[in-house]
Amino acid sequence: MLKKTLYDIYQGLIEHLPYLGAGLLVIIITWLISSLAGRAVSKVAHSRKLRRSLCELFSRLTIIVVWIVGLLVAAMIMFPGLTPAKALGGLGLASVAIGFAFKEIFENFFAGILLLWKYPFESGDFIECQSILGRVEDISVRMTQIRKTNGELVVMPNSFLFKNPVNVLTDKDVRRITVMTGVAYDEDADKAIEIIEGALQKCETVDHDHPVEIFLNGFGASSIDIEVTWWTSPTPLGHRKSRSEVISAVKRALDEAGVEIPFPYRTLTFKEPLPIERLSENAQNS
Template identity: 30%
Template sequence: MNNILKWLPLLLFSGLLLAQEDESNITENKPSWSDTAQQIIVNQTVADQAIQQRFANILKISARIQDPEVEVTEGVLVLNGWTDDAADKKWVEEAANRTEGVIAVVNNIEVRLGEQWDLDPAFKEAMTLYDQFIRALPKISIALMVLILTWVLAKITVALATRGLGRKVSNPFVLRMGARLLAVPVVVIGLYLVLKLTGLTNLALTVVGGTGILGLVIGIAFKDIAENFLASILISIQRPFRIGDYILVDGHEGVVQSVTTRGTVIMTLEGNHIHIPNAIIYKNTIVNVTANPNIRQKFTVGIGYDDSITNAQQIALAVLLNHEAILKEPEPQVLVDNLGAATVNIIVYFWVDGQKNSASKVKSAMIRLIKKAFDEAKILMPDEAREVVFPEGIRIIQDSAEDTVKEPVVKSSEPQDNAVEADLSNDVDEIRKQSAENQLSKADDNLIKDEKN
């Protein structure tokens, strides 16, 4: 029951359409009566038989009406037959009204609608298209030859442009793109000739005239893609970094793995791949850590006010100069920074070769060794002084002398070498190896070919 109710509106709608179609057919096939503008003359000048014979010949020659029948009685022309076009019925009626001696016209011609599944029109249209194709074969053959010639000329243009630009442009991506741009006019002219030969003149003019409009539309629709593409060109030309460099950009840091037309892939120290769009890289500040292998590190150490500042500086400087990981040029420095609440704060500056050693590991070793040297030299490194207020005072109980005797505190000796700091090599080297082994893009897609050694 529910299914019947569901389909009931559709059935009613279909019945309504059929009823309208039947009504239209009835209206079209209803006999029509029309009076002519001629006067009714008592003595006929043209015989009914002559009118009948002449109009029958007209219908036969025109072949607009099927099974035509013509009857004329006292100047009244009665038409019978059928046609599949209402315009033919109207034309016959108008012709009858213009016939001499016709007083009135009774049009009984039926308009029969064609069969619903009549494939004859489609077949005729297919045959027409086939004939047109056969006639157009010579033009199509010539257009195909022009298209092949255009492809060959474009290839030659790219080869010649590559050879000519190769002497001035070293970047492979810019060289390839420039050569292809020089071949664009050849392709456009070739397509214009092909469309002109095939008779598509309007389309040919559209191709030539609409090239600029098409470029504008594409530029608006693919703004971000175009922006990244242009940024990749500028990056490949300016070379702010190389493959294998350790960079910091837009809050990300890692080793540069590849640069494509869409973005730059870097591998972090955690081994993760980060794909950054080239537009973001080009707009943001780029910190190239490995562009200059020398990295400066610093840390602060506080000594007591009773200790000699000069002595502390000489001891710290000696530790720095005696360590093989510290560069002699630029030379390390030990400078007084400020006077704290309980300490004199000294800043230790030194330079490390970031290609060979890890700056953080060397810094850790220097802090440990300078502390060891200060301990051996009896240089105190007190904590910040704190003022404690006791509102009710402090009650002091004096103990006997025997109870106050305490054993001296023995400080643990700091070793010169540390197993943790035995390997001061840079962790970036390991990331470079992993980056080379886990490439996300093909070598041909990389816009920057040179690698960091």
């Protein structure tokens, strides 16, 4: 009885081998078609001068669709009793089960599609999300690679970027910087503003197509506070270079004009007069 059962299984496998071979051939053809279709769609999208994120999105969606169709065809060839309706029904039930099992993966997948479609940032942009600041190196369907300014590579799930506020630092060609300075109370504040404005006009990193804004900000503990605002390169390196150049130029200009940049003064008042003792001559000479 066992021998007959094993023989029937063997005989059924032999008879089914052509279907398995044909299904395997369909999978190989699907792989080739998906690769060619993805490249063709990407090439057409580039020729229409679509942005890079959309080109990548269309290419990846095309590959996914081709694979779904190819696997359904291969399944119906390998199992002749499988109809398209049954295959689609089974695919639906399987997708629900897989969706619950791999919830985070699918969440990142759909978040990646939305990021690529809406393109809030592209590869090469500098972004800041939570405590992570860096340059976007690659945006895939599931994750985004960010190179931090210290050289470290951060691989962030797309769902994290989709759920949290993201500052795109290089969304425009320029970014505004504000620093605070101050002059002593006995100085001419209006004159100090003119000196600071002249200093910024000589700075190479300041974008002179945008106005430089200098305002008296308030009464500080030991100085009249002055707010200095200008526009410069949006990258972190350009931001730091410009800040350094402007601070140096403002300090130099105020020093050359004899305008005091004060440091905090502290006056101590005692409730009772302090006793003062005169040292004897012997103590002074010792």
